[in-house]
Amino acid sequence: MQAVDLVVIGGGITGVGIAQCVQAAGYSVVLLEKDNLGEKTSSNSSKLIHGGLRYLESGQLGLVRQSLSERKALLTLAPELVKPVPFYIPIYRGSQRGPLAIRAGLSLYALLSELDPLGQFQSVPASRWSELAGLKLKGLRAVFRYWDAQTDDGALTRAVAQSARALGAELLTQVSLEQIEHRPDSCIVSFSHKGETRRLSSRCVINATGPWVNQTLERVTPKVEVSPVELVQGSHLVLDIPAPSGIFYLESIFDKRVVFVMPWQGKTMIGTTETPIDAVDAAGVTPAEEAYLLGIYRHYFPLSENDGALEERITGRYCGVRVLPKQGGEAFDLPRDTMMLSRDTHPNLLTVYGGKLTTFRHTAKEALAWVKNRRGPKPIRADVDKLRLTPVTDEAPSSESPTAKGDFSPQKG
Structure with missing residues (x-):
């Protein structure tokens, strides 16, 4: 039976980020993913690397500061994948x-x-408002411009995975997890891969399976207590309308939420919603969400109907599912901090609840601190703060990409 320092369950941006960071720190890592790397939640975000301006309203200053620091790092480490883009309010x-x-x-x-x-930010003079992609001018009092960044989330995930593999991590896809047996000094992870049943012995196991996090915990023996979570889907529409030159940060006309209208691969994308769902399998863009997003777009871009109904210009629909702490309040107001939990009854197992695309590196460093506490320090292979992330060039674009022609089935996770 193969023995490793860490087994990571889940191949989204959080999982591959942990694999890269821990492997760089000198440990041996095996990552297990049931599908393909980054094809679920990590390919269905709003494609933004941002500080989270709206989080200031709920007082999440620490998260905003952390996110802005990570934005700066990713612009340096992944300049081909993460690009500055102007935002207009x-x-x-x-x-x-x-x-x-x-x-x-x-x-x-x-x-x-x-x-x-x-x-830096600035007020856009009124003489230039007519240049803003057909934005409604009636009643307009002011326009502010600031900067954040945009990425191809799936491509970024694959780039981090490529870096992890180059460091020596083993990343396995199309894996069926069977059991995580928690023992006093280690865990035995049983799974099937390419028709073969395998077992790994590891002192540390990290559950980074996103919306499936509590389903993964059901495979743990003896049973472990799970934390209640709120599953919230975020839906997006892609319209066959020329891309705007920047991202519009818009106040919803239906509620207090913020919705973005943004460029995406030459088209216009609108998102996102925040709709609570009971289970991951229930995820999918709903007619109500579609009407919500199109209603906001029509309100702010009234000339958009000149070339036909907006419904006929939808070329893509997709949604991802977020994991938020179970508590009272609207989904929009729930904290976005990542929660990492290890039970006293199961000290060799760490579960990651939540996770943001922008702050995946920070989450990985917290996971590394936990591994280091369990295993002790090892000779460092590389400094992740200096490892460049480059696009993976030998992979064809996924047919699930929101830039593909035609309609899409709902993306779950």
């Missing part, structure tokens, strides 16, 4: 957030970025 008569509030928020955002040049 239009403010109308009757908007919930007025010019003074937005200016104050952007000022705090710049301060939390530690005065990174990308933290």
Whole structure:
């Protein structure tokens, strides 16, 4: 039976980020993924590497500071995959957030970025409002421009996986997990791969299976207590409309949420919703979500109907599922911090609840600290803060990419 320092369950951005970070720190890592790397939640996000301007409203200053630091790091480490992009915030008569509030928020955002040049913002003069992709001008009071970044989330996940493999990590896909047997000094992970049943002995196991995190815990023996979670799907639409030159940060006309209209591979993408669901298998873009997103787009871009109904211009629908802590309140207001939990009854097992695309490196470093505490330090192979992430060039684009022609089946996870 093969023995390793760490087994990671889950091949999304969180899992491959942990594999890369822990392998670079000198440990041996095997990652197990039931499908293909990054093809579920990590390919169905809003494609943003951002500090989370809207999180300031709920007082999550630590998360914003952390996210802005990671944005800066990824722009340096993955310049071919993570690109700066301007964001525009239009403010109308009757908007919930007025010019003074937005200016104050952007000022705090710049301060939390530690005065990174990308933290600069400005007021767009009224003489240039007509250049903003057909944005509604009636009632417009002000427009602010600031900067964040955009990425191809699936490509970024594959690039991190490529780095992990280059360091020596073993990443297995199309795996069927059978059991995680927790023992006093180790875990025995049983799974099938390519028709063969295999077992791994590892002192540390990390469950990074996203929306399936509690389903994975059902495979643990003896049984482990699970933490209740809220599953929230975020849906997006891709329209056959020329891409805007930047990303529009829009206040929903239906509720207090923020919705983005953004460029994506030459087209226009709208997202995201925040719809609670009971199970991952129930995920899928709903007619109500479609009407919600199109209603917001019609309101802010009234000339969009000139070339036909918006419904006829939808070329893609997709959604991902987020894991949020189970507590009262609307999904929009729930904290976005990643929660990492190891029970006293199962000290060799760490479970990752949640996780953000932007902060996957920070999550990986926290996981490394846990592994180091369990295994002790080892000779370091590489510094992840200096490892460049480059596109994987030998993989064809997925047919599930939201830029493909035609309609899509709902993407779950």
